[in-house]
Amino acid sequence: MVKTHNLGFPRIGANRELKFALEAYWKQTTPEDALQSTGRQLRAQNWQWQNTLDLTPVGDFSFYDHVLDTSFMLGNIPARFQAQHGASLETYFEVARGRAAGQMTKWFDTNYHYIVPEFSQNTHFTLNAAPLLAQIEEAKTQGVRTKPVLLGPVTYLALGKSTDTSQALDLLDALLPVYGELLNALAAQGIEWVQIDEPLLVTDLAPEWAHALSIAYHTLKSAPVKILLASYFGSLQENTYLAANLPVAGLHIDAVRGRQDITPLLNVLPPHRVLSLGVIDGRNIWKTDLNETLDWLEPIAQRLNNRLWLAPSCSLLHVPVDLNKETQLDPEIHSWLAFAKQKLHELQVLAKALNEGRQAVATELNNNQVASASRLRSTRVHNPSVKLALANLNTNAGTRQSPYAVRAKKQASRLNLPLFPTTTIGSFPQTPEIRRQRKAFRKQEIDVATYEAAMQAEIASCIQAQEALGLDVLVHGEAERNDMVEYFGEHLEGFAFSQFGWVQSYGSRCVKPPIIYGDIQRPKAITVEWMRYAQSLTQRPVKGMLTGPVTLLNWSFVRNDQPRATTCRQLALAMRNEVLDLERAGTHIIQIDEAALREGLPLRKAQWQSYLNWAIEAFRICANGVQDETQIHTHMCYSEFNDIMPFIAQMDADVITIETSRSNMKLLEAFKDFHYPNEIGPGVYDIHSPTLPDAAQMTALIEKAAQYIPVERLWINPDCGLKPRQWAEVNPALRAMVQTAQSLRESIPQRQARSATV
Numbered sequence: 004m005v006k007t008h009n010l011g012f013p014r015i016g017a018n019r020e021l022k023f024a025l026e027a028y029w030k031q032t033t034p035e036d037a038l039q040s041t042g043r044q045l046r047a048q049n050w051q052w053q054n055t056l057d058l059t060p061v062g063d064f065s066f067y068d069h070v071l072d073t074s075f076m077l078g079n080i081p082a083r084f085q086a087q088h089g090a091s092l093e094t095y096f097e098v099a100r101g102r103a104a105g106q107m108t109k110w111f112d113t114n115y116h117y118i119v120p121e122f123s124q125n126t127h128f129t130l131n132a133a134p135l136l137a138q139i140e141e142a143k144t145q146g147v148r149t150k151p152v153l154l155g156p157v158t159y160l161a162l163g164k165s166t167d168t169s170q171a172l173d174l175l176d177a178l179l180p181v182y183g184e185l186l187n188a189l190a191a192q193g194i195e196w197v198q199i200d201e202p203l204l205v206t207d208l209a210p211e212w213a214h215a216l217s218i219a220y221h222t223l224k225s226a227p228v229k230i231l232l233a234s235y236f237g238s239l240q241e242n243t244y245l246a247a248n249l250p251v252a253g254l255h256i257d258a259v260r261g262r263q264d265i266t267p268l269l270n271v272l273p274p275h276r277v278l279s280l281g282v283i284d285g286r287n288i289w290k291t292d293l294n295e296t297l298d299w300l301e302p303i304a305q306r307l308n309n310r311l312w313l314a315p316s317c318s319l320l321h322v323p324v325d326l327n328k329e330t331q332l333d334p335e336i337h338s339w340l341a342f343a344k345q346k347l348h349e350l351q352v353l354a355k356a357l358n359e360g361r362q363a364v365a366t367e368l369n370n371n372q373v374a375s376a377s378r379l380r381s382t383r384v385h386n387p388s389v390k391l392a393l394a395n396l397n398t399n400a401g402t403r404q405s406p407y408a409v410r411a412k413k414q415a416s417r418l419n420l421p422l423f424p425t426t427t428i429g430s431f432p433q434t435p436e437i438r439r440q441r442k443a444f445r446k447q448e449i450d451v452a453t454y455e456a457a458m459q460a461e462i463a464s465c466i467q468a469q470e471a472l473g474l475d476v477l478v479h480g481e482a483e484r485n486d487m488v489e490y491f492g493e494h495l496e497g498f499a500f501s502q503f504g505w506v507q508s509y510g511s512r513c514v515k516p517p518i519i520y521g522d523i524q525r526p527k528a529i530t531v532e533w534m535r536y537a538q539s540l541t542q543r544p545v546k547g548m549l550t551g552p553v554t555l556l557n558w559s560f561v562r563n564d565q566p567r568a569t570t571c572r573q574l575a576l577a578m579r580n581e582v583l584d585l586e587r588a589g590t591h592i593i594q595i596d597e598a599a600l601r602e603g604l605p606l607r608k609a610q611w612q613s614y615l616n617w618a619i620e621a622f623r624i625c626a627n628g629v630q631d632e633t634q635i636h637t638h639m640c641y642s643e644f645n646d647i648m649p650f651i652a653q654m655d656a657d658v659i660t661i662e663t664s665r666s667n668m669k670l671l672e673a674f675k676d677f678h679y680p681n682e683i684g685p686g687v688y689d690i691h692s693p694t695l696p697d698a699a700q701m702t703a704l705i706e707k708a709a710q711y712i713p714v715e716r717l718w719i720n721p722d723c724g725l726k727p728r729q730w731a732e733v734n735p736a737l738r739a740m741v742q743t744a745q746s747l748r749e750s751i752p753q754r755q756a757r758s759a760t761v
C-alpha cells in the first residue's frame with residue numbers, strides 16, 4: 004500500500020485568522036490567551052483538513068516563523084534577550100520584531116522570510132521541547148496520526164550567522180546531542196516517524212557541509228524513532244548518492260523540480276528504505292496532471308511497494324489555503340487550479356489509484372483530464388498574436404541607439420539637472436484617504452470620474468509637496484497603485500487575481516501573488532494618462548514609473564506549461580510598449596523597477612548564468628527601445644551585487660538607484676571594483692526604519708559614496724519607495740536630503756551644472 008503524508012500546512016488560516024490575532028495581540032487589544040486559542044483552533048482546523056492522510060505534520064504551526072521556533076526549542080536565544088523574560092512569548096516576539104530583532108532573510112528561493120539564527124563562541128544549546136510536545140499531545144487527543152516535523156540540525160546551522168569569528172559548523176558536536184535528546188522525548192510520547200527537513204541537500208554543498216550531514220545522521224541513527232529525511236525546493240543532482248546513503252528510515256524527494264533524480268536514486272537506494280515522492284507542486288497553484296503523474300508513478304510503485312509514500316513536493320506553506328473560497332474567478336481558470344486543500348485531495352486520488360487501480364477513481368481522473376485538456380487548448384491561454392510579436396522582435400530590440408557616454412551628454416543637455424540631482428523611488432505615503440478611495444472604487448461605490456478626480460488631487464498635492472521640498476526629479480507618487488505587481492497585472496491580459504489567495508511572507512505579513520495563466524498582452528496604455536497629468540502640473544521633469552518584467556514574473560504564480568524565460572519575454576514586450584508610449588507622451592525619464600531581480604537567482608550557482616541571461620535580456624527588451632535623450636532609471640532593493648555585477652552593467656540603465664544606507668555604502672565597493680560606467684543613486688534614507696536621518700548623516704553617506712563613484716555620476720535618493728511611511732516622516736527626511744545636495748554642491752564649487760561635466 005502506498006502511504007500519503009504532508010510536509011506542512013499554511014498556518015495563517017483560510018481567512019488570515021492568525022494575522023488578525025497576532026496584530027490584535029501586538030496592539031495589546033487582546034490577551035495572550037486569545038492568541039493561544041486562535042493557534043489551537045487553526046491547528047485543529049488544519050489537522051482536520053488533513054485527516055485523510057496516513058501521516059499528518061505536527062510542529063509545522065508557528066506564531067511567527069518555524070526557524071525562530073527551532074532556535075527557541077534549542078535554547079539558542081540571542082544573549083541580548085535572555086536577561087529579560089526567558090523563553091516567553093514576549094521574548095519570542097522581541098526577537099522576531101522588536102527593536103533589536105534578529106535579521107530576517109529569505110527561506111531558500113521562496114518569498115517566505117525567516118529569522119536568522121545567531122551563533123557565537125558562547126552559543127550552547129539546551130532542549131526546550133515543551134511547546135512541541137504540547138502540540139503533539141493536542142494532536143493526539145484529536146486523533147491525528149502524528150508525524151512531528153523538525154528543521155534538521157545541518158540546515159539549521161547553515162541558515163544561521165556567526166556574530167563573531169566562530170564557525171557555525173563547529174557547533175555541530177554541541178547541537179547533535181540536543182537533537183538526540185529531542186528524538187528520545189518524541190519516542191517517549193509514542194511517536195514512530197519524525198520528519199527532519201534538510202533542504203540544504205538541494206544546494207551546492209561544500210565538502211565540509213556534506214560531511215556534516217553524514218556525521219549528523221550517523222549520530223542520530225541510534226534514536227528510537229524512524230527518521231524521514233526531507234529535501235525539497237530542487238534537485239539533489241550530485242548529492243543523490245549522499246542522500247541515498249544517509250542512515251535514515253526514509254527519504255523525501257521533491258519529485259516536481261527533481262524528477263530526474265528519481266531513476267538514479269532508485270538504483271542506489273538501499274533496500275528497506277522508504278521513498279517519499281513529492282509529486283504535487285507545493286510551490287505553485289496549478290492542478291496536477293494526475294494521469295501523467297500516474298503513468299510515471301505506476302512502475303515505481305510496483306518496484307517499491309510498501310516503501311513508496313506520496314506527498315506534496317514541499318510544505319504547502321507557499322500556496323494559499325482553499326480554492327473553494329474563490330467565487331469570483333473565471334470558472335475556466337478556476338478549473339485549472341488547486342490550493343493547499345485541493346492538493347491534499349489530489350494526493351488522495353493518486354494514492355487510491357495506485358492502491359486500488361485507476362478505475363477506483365475514474366471520475367476524479369476524468370475530471371482532471373478535462374481540466375488539463377481545457378488548459379492545453381484554451382484561447383485564454385494561447386494568443387497567436389503574442390507569439391507572433393515575439394517571433395518578430397528585432398534582435399537589436401534590447402540595445403540602446405548609442406553607448407552611455409553619448410546618451411548621457413544628450414540627456415544632460417535636455418534635462419539640465421544640477422550636480423547631485425535629488426529624486427525619490429516612486430511611491431509617496433499611502434494615506435488612509437488614498438486607500439479609502441481605492442477601496443470605494445473597487446467596490447463600485449464611486450464611479451470612474453470620481454475616482455480619477457480623487458487620484459488626480461493626490462497627484463497634484465504630491466507634485467506640490469515635492470516642488471516645495473525642492474526635489475529635482477519628481478514622481479507622481481503611485482497613489483493609484485495597490486501594489487507594484489498587482490497594478491500592472493490588472494492592466495495586462497494573461498493575469499488572474501484571487502480574492503483570498505494569501506501566502507505568508509513573514510510574521511503576520513501576507514502577499515496575494517497574481518496568477519499568470521496565459522500569453523501576456525497589453526490591451527492599452529496603462530500609466531500614460533496619469534503621467535501626462537502629473538507632468539502638466541510642473542516645469543520639473545516627472546519620472547515615469549513602471550514595474551519591470553522580471554519583477555512581475557518573480558512576484559507572481561507563473562504558468563508551468565512554458566519556460567519562465569518565455570513568460571518573462573512576453574512581459575518584457577508588453578512593458579516595452581508602455582515605455583515607448585510614455586516616451587511618445589513626453590516623459591523624458593522612465594524608471595523600470597526590478598526590485599525582485601536578484602531574488603530570482605536559482606539555488607544552484609550553475610543555473611545563475613542562464614537565469615541572468617534571459618532576465619537581463621527581458622529588462623533590455625523592455626527598457627532599451629527609447630531614444631538617446633530619454634533617460635532610463637532602474638531600482639533594485641537588495642543590492643548585494645558583488646557576484647552579478649557584469650549583469651547589472653549589461654542592463655545598461657542610465658541611472659540605477661539602490662539600497663545602501665544600512666550598509667554604510669559598503670555595497671558600492673562592487674560598483675567601484677567593476678568600474679561601473681553609468682550613474683548611481685545610492686540610498687541615503689533607510690525607509691524601512693522609523694528613524695529619521697539628518698542632513699549631516701546623509702552628507703557623510705554621500706561623501707563616503709564619492710570615494711567609490713565620481714560625483715558627476717551620483718544621485719541622491721532614499722533607499723526604496725516611501726509608501727510605508729507617513730508624510731510627517733517623509734517631509735523632514737526629504738528636506739534634509741535636498742539640503743544635503745545643496746550643501747554638497749556648494750562644497751564642490753569647481754563643478755557647475757551637470758550638463759557641463761558629464
Ligand code: GLN
Nearest residue numbers: 428429430596598724725
Ligand atoms: N516604485 C516602487 C515604490 O516606490 C518601488 C518599490 C520597491 O522597490 N519595492 O514603491
Ligand code: ZN
Nearest residue numbers: 639640723724
Ligand atoms: Zn526598493
